[in-house]
Amino acid sequence: MSTATRDPQPPAAASQHALPDPGERVPTLSWPIVGIFTGALAVFGASTWAALTDVLPAIATIAASSAAIFVLFTVLHDASHYSISSRRWVNVAFGRVAMFFVSPLISFKSFAFIHIEHHRNTNDGEFDPDHFVSAAPWWQLPIRFPAMDLPYIGFLVRNLRRRPRAEVFETAALMTFSLTVIVAAALTGHLWTLAVIYLVPGRVAMFVLAWWFDWLPHHDLEDTQRENRYRATRNRVGSEWILTPLLLSQNYHLVHHLHPSIPFYRYVAAWRRNEEAYLERDSAVSTVFGQQLDAAQYREWKRLNGKLAALLPVRMPRSSAARHASTHPIPVKSVEPLTPDSVKVTFDVPDYLRDQFQFQAGQHLTVRHRIGGQEVRRNYSICTSATSGDLAIGVRHIAGGIFSSFAVETLRAGDVLELMTPTGSFGAPLDPLARRDYVAVAAGSGITPILSIMRTTMDIETESRFTLFYGNRTAESTMFATELDELESRYADRLRIVHIRSAEARHPVSLRGRIDSTMVQRLLASDLTSIDRWFLCGPHDLVTIMRDDLASVGVPTERINLELFRATNRHTHVDDFRNSEVTITLSGADHTVELGAGETVLESALKNNIDAPYACLGGACGTCKARITAGSVSMEQNFALATAEVEAGFILTCQSHPTTPTVAVDYDS
Numbered sequence: 001m002s003t004a005t006r007d008p009q010p011p012a013a014a015s016q017h018a019l020p021d022p023g024e025r026v027p028t029l030s031w032p033i034v035g036i037f038t039g040a041l042a043v044f045g046a047s048t049w050a051a052l053t054d055v056l057p058a059i060a061t062i063a064a065s066s067a068a069i070f071v072l073f074t075v076l077h078d079a080s081h082y083s084i085s086s087r088r089w090v091n092v093a094f095g096r097v098a099m100f101f102v103s104p105l106i107s108f109k110s111f112a113f114i115h116i117e118h119h120r121n122t123n124d125g126e127f128d129p130d131h132f133v134s135a136a137p138w139w140q141l142p143i144r145f146p147a148m149d150l151p152y153i154g155f156l157v158r159n160l161r162r163r164p165r166a167e168v169f170e171t172a173a174l175m176t177f178s179l180t181v182i183v184a185a186a187l188t189g190h191l192w193t194l195a196v197i198y199l200v201p202g203r204v205a206m207f208v209l210a211w212w213f214d215w216l217p218h219h220d221l222e223d224t225q226r227e228n229r230y231r232a233t234r235n236r237v238g239s240e241w242i243l244t245p246l247l248l249s250q251n252y253h254l255v256h257h258l259h260p261s262i263p264f265y266r267y268v269a270a271w272r273r274n275e276e277a278y279l280e281r282d283s284a285v286s287t288v289f290g291q292q293l294d295a296a297q298y299r300e301w302k303r304l305n306g307k308l309a310a311l312l313p314v315r316m317p318r319s320s321a322a323r324h325a326s327t328h329p330i331p332v333k334s335v336e337p338l339t340p341d342s343v344k345v346t347f348d349v350p351d352y353l354r355d356q357f358q359f360q361a362g363q364h365l366t367v368r369h370r371i372g373g374q375e376v377r378r379n380y381s382i383c384t385s386a387t388s389g390d391l392a393i394g395v396r397h398i399a400g401g402i403f404s405s406f407a408v409e410t411l412r413a414g415d416v417l418e419l420m421t422p423t424g425s426f427g428a429p430l431d432p433l434a435r436r437d438y439v440a441v442a443a444g445s446g447i448t449p450i451l452s453i454m455r456t457t458m459d460i461e462t463e464s465r466f467t468l469f470y471g472n473r474t475a476e477s478t479m480f481a482t483e484l485d486e487l488e489s490r491y492a493d494r495l496r497i498v499h500i501r502s503a504e505a506r507h508p509v510s511l512r513g514r515i516d517s518t519m520v521q522r523l524l525a526s527d528l529t530s531i532d533r534w535f536l537c538g539p540h541d542l543v544t545i546m547r548d549d550l551a552s553v554g555v556p557t558e559r560i561n562l563e564l565f566r567a568t569n570r571h572t573h574v575d576d577f578r579n580s581e582v583t584i585t586l587s588g589a590d591h592t593v594e595l596g597a598g599e600t601v602l603e604s605a606l607k608n609n610i611d612a613p614y615a616c617l618g619g620a621c622g623t624c625k626a627r628i629t630a631g632s633v634s635m636e637q638n639f640a641l642a643t644a645e646v647e648a649g650f651i652l653t654c655q656s657h658p659t660t661p662t663v664a665v666d667y668d669s
Helices: 031-053 058-080 088-102 108-120 138-147 149-158 165-187 191-218 240-246 250-258 264-273 275-280 295-305 402-409 444-460 481-490 517-524 540-552 601-607 643-647
Strands: 234-237 284-287 327-339 342-347 364-371 374-381 392-396 416-420 437-443 465-472 495-501 533-538 560-564 580-586 589-595 625-630 633-635 650-652 656-658 662-666
Touching (some): 031 088, 031 191, 058 088, 058 191, 058 264, 108 149, 108 481, 138 191, 191 234, 234 250, 250 264, 275 295, 364 402, 374 392, 374 402, 374 444, 392 402, 392 444, 437 444, 437 517, 444 465, 444 481, 465 517, 481 495, 517 540, 533 540, 540 560, 580 625, 589 601, 601 656, 633 650
Parallel strands (some): 437 465, 437 533, 465 495, 533 560, 580 662
Antiparallel strands (some): 327 416, 342 392, 364 374, 580 589, 625 650, 625 662, 633 656
16 A cells, blocks of 8 residues: 655745635535526526517617526536536536527537636647637637637537547537527528527627636736646726626636635635635736736735635544544445446444544545355445545445445445444645645546545645546446546646546547556656656556556655555465464453464454454555564565554554564554
């Protein structure tokens, strides 16, 4: 597992105030979105009726429909960042309906992809689709504003092979439908009616959207999102009593780019919550009239207009309060299918055990259960963020696997499993002030601990960037595909996920095959030694070969964290070891037992009915970790303990053979 012990230091110029938590979370359902969505549809319906019955002049119905489409873009915008609801399907439903009104030429999924590329490449003339507007000469703006969706179509065509087939079909169907309606209206003499109801309002709304959402926040800013995310877009302050509702909070567009998952109506609150931290980072701020303000000027402006908001403390995850891995019966809260052969199991941890089941990103759980009269122990990595308060694992079916078959086919909400408290050290220490580059390489179910690490890092280190190379056979076999898509939408400019598939003919050739060091180096387009931390998780050969390849090109081993789900088989020779007397401290009690030649410390404990914690028995999980307090031992193999832990006296008891006549180990340390 982890071989890293030393953490790179944050840059000397790091801000004094951390900015990990905007203080806002995605709601179960955003009622303000429901309100403006319902209101906009009602206005559009009323204006359509008025246009068809001639009860209002055309200019009035065009204005009303334009306002409704403009408002529906905010619904579409929040849906593309999964900000409307913590339930994915709710965002997709709202997004698809809103997209039909905003621009029925592309699908919601296509728009979301294009918009995320804007976030990732803001102000980059080659890769930012919105650069068509934000960098246009002033005399071209009246032409480009209403044509904002045309470069989106061109961008989609250029990236067509990257998109799922269903999404492409949906976009093609919408384009065909839109053109058919226009042609039919023209042939039947109803083109003017269609123009008043939708075509003209759609262009008017597009003009205002391009102006307010793209040009005002981004024009005349030279930094790209990757160069300086605090100066790739701006806040516009002043006259907020009218500007904030009129722009639906997009006058605080900088907050949106820094924290894309915040609902639109909470941008201002998020800014005020961490205002001083934003200013320390030289954020781009201007007045409503376009005057640029540096931090000192803004503070003076703020002094004249109100009080500075206080900063909230950073929420750092805590470790389990358990002294060693201890077992508790925990009910299953839900079992959600991820792929045809894998599930996500979420646990309902009782309040009185929550401190025992707190965890650090990258840790795992040992599950015990009796199946067919046989006790089965299996180790599974936690897949949730350490800041979320949720506890879940991902389980993929393995041919002949007793527990994995049970979990995928039989396990249901309300069932009770025996869980050991979290163990393991795959993750790395996080620093809210750090600015680091992380890279993870995962294959198959190796995504589970990486997902936890990635989520937690994005929450806590708001200046850090993360790249994930994730290998699978096909899109259908990809675990947590929708959650990864959602994460990439929420952390668009800092998180890059590269899907590599070995058995999917439509996948781009450059991303087809099996992950190896050569592929990673080519796709990363960066010096491997410049990466601050590597996380490797998957099959034994992939992880160990990748580790060796990285070390061979100069990546320090302390920067490489690895996790193995299965270790290699042990090869024990009895003659190599001696009999010994072992004293075991567990749960405050001391037990002294005789250990035969060739036995491990764990084997002697279990043979004498001492309920010592363990899981994999192969030196890969770290569940059996203890501190040696007397004597010495030799470990056959170690894939779980960091160098610093070994130097501090920790051992894996499942791999440890005494080399002295007496040995004492303490599980409670």
